Amino acid sequence: MSRITNETFYTVMTKLFDRLPNRYVGTHLLDFDKDNQRFTSWRSERTTEPFDPFTVLCEMHGIRSLIAAIVSGAYFEAEPLLVVPTGSRYTVLDGNRRLAAVRAILDHERYAHYYPDWLHKPTSELLESLTQIPVIIVADRQLVWPLLAQRHGMGTENWDSYTRASFFHRVTDSYLVSDYQVANYLGIGRWEFNRFMTPYRLIAAAEKAGIWNRRQMERKTIYYSLLAKTLQDERIQRFVGMESLDGFAAAALNLANVGRLLNWLHGNKEKGLRPALSYVDSDIRKLGRVVESDEAMRYLDEHGWLERAYQMAVQQKFPINSDLHKVHNKLGDMLATVPDYEVPYEGEGLAKQVKRAADDLYERVLKKRIKNGG
Template identity: 25%
Template sequence: MSDKTVKLIASDLLDFDPENPRFPRTVNEGPIDKLIERMAREERIIELMESIGQQGYFPGEPLVAVKNGERYIVAEGNRRLAAIKLLNGQLPIPPRLKSLQDAKEQAKEHPSSIPCLVFDEHAEVLHYLGYRHITGVKAWKPLAKARYLNRLRQQPMYSLLSQDELLVALAREIGSKPYYVGQMLTSLAVLEYASDRDFFGIQRIDPERLDFTVLSTALSYENIWEFVGLANRKDIDAPALLEKEAGELFTWLYAQREDNDNKPVVRESRELDKLAKVVASPDALAELREGQDLDSAFRLTAGPSEALDQALNDANKALQEVFKLLGKYLHPSISHQSAADDVADLARSIRNLIRDRREDAR
């Protein structure tokens, strides 16, 4: 990289990276106004517009670009490029983003040329990005790292390697372990499989806000990766994914439920251990599919008899707590009495059902 020089390039010759690791494919390949809206919402582009508009562009932070015929693709600095293109009118400002229009109108500076560190080949710039964002101080989030690894593995230098050799080479590139690289690429393959199917039509799921770490952690459990049809957790092309089961996994991990405080079935990552046990048990899996309640399904992982023991013990403890509270609270209301009547009726029904089934079994 020492022989690279910074060049001043007209902003209208600079294009956004169509494979930006920080954005999903739907944003990179979609309409430009959607990209701008995403940057305005999550990338604080308004602050860049205000800063550049008042102070001009700081030449000590060149963009990183790669030649693309007579034009250039910006591999590093797409937010800054967007801010400049919005300031000088090369990009239309979506009408609903009035704050961007205000920043443009108040700007004193409208840079038309930008300093760029130019690379000749994509492979060169990928190595630079890896140094900067994987092993360097400006680390990307896990999903961006996975997209970067996927882009890197498609370079010709890796085309003749076996999968094991590929994972070793990529791990060496980013200073990590082969199993980690394999797990990241496999999780990305599953995510893209879901994206290609519009996330299976699942309601109340926001594709742009999915926590990739939850998915990659889930797929580190053997029971879960087997459940969705993966050969192992390094099945980086995932050719045999099961659509129904993959859809169920995304529902349990990400679909918000109104009856669960707008949280999914798996409310936090530490519950993935429960999910792994549930999908390995036919009885527990059937219960989860029917009731969408992880705790109820998990009780069945030890078997129906043990689940009944646990449920009765839990009910007994809860009623003991009620009894203690009554010793402190001397004025129960009519609603308390009604609730107690319901509990008594249900307890009698449970007792009678258990008694009847025991007699039938004699």
């Protein structure tokens, strides 16, 4: 496949945004797109297990509200589904949620568990109207990426950050559209686009190498914004083998550490570990300290308790911090022996204040040492 040139790119965009003719196609001829971007959070590129798009759409993407909207106000025909021919059938490139809602309505008795209890049954007229729905037929999925980018990448129906990153990765990697062209179309700088894509590229590299498996996540979906924010810490950048957020050489990545970081952020069901970060801003600062200590990282790998790993990371450098944390832990142990209804708020507040004072004191002293060249 040849790389898309600027001339071809703008020609395609012009044709896409001309008014395209609509057709009505039998609902029974429409298939869900298993490669649709909505499913990227649920599927790894390495996954070979059977995958049911209809079930995921109904259970994970708020299909009940869409069912209610169609049953109460009829199908919105002014926004056709975007489809591509597949033999004698059609694959839905955009509008998979609407197709799932229509399928659930047409067979509402079978899918009663997806149908809102309070909603009246669909009328025979509505059911008849849903047997054929309007579509726009396009010849090739790769030619419609500007339309999808406009609608879901920067419009009112935005995908989540990870889904958008996956979509733009497909555009640059499979459709051979340059980073510059995508960034220019989105109206942002190339460096900003690459920064946005960096977390996705880390995840993809870890999965491709078999270092990390999203199926083991304790979280339900990939917390993309948390990874993006964590990577702003220069210590964590060094930990995973990145020179900056503007891009990285895949060969220079420390993939083992990338996998460790993803486990810390998303948990690991196989190891019984919950996500280590709770309070994003302060926790990222602490995680930055942890990756400077082998002992602390090993503890975090095994137990997933960031507070304790952080204490281990700083106790040799700053004994007073360790002493204050001991006070906090002791207060916590004492409060744990008191019945819940008798625990004084003052006691809980004192324990938290001691811990915060320990962390803040260490950070202030460290900044002063760095300023003085120590």
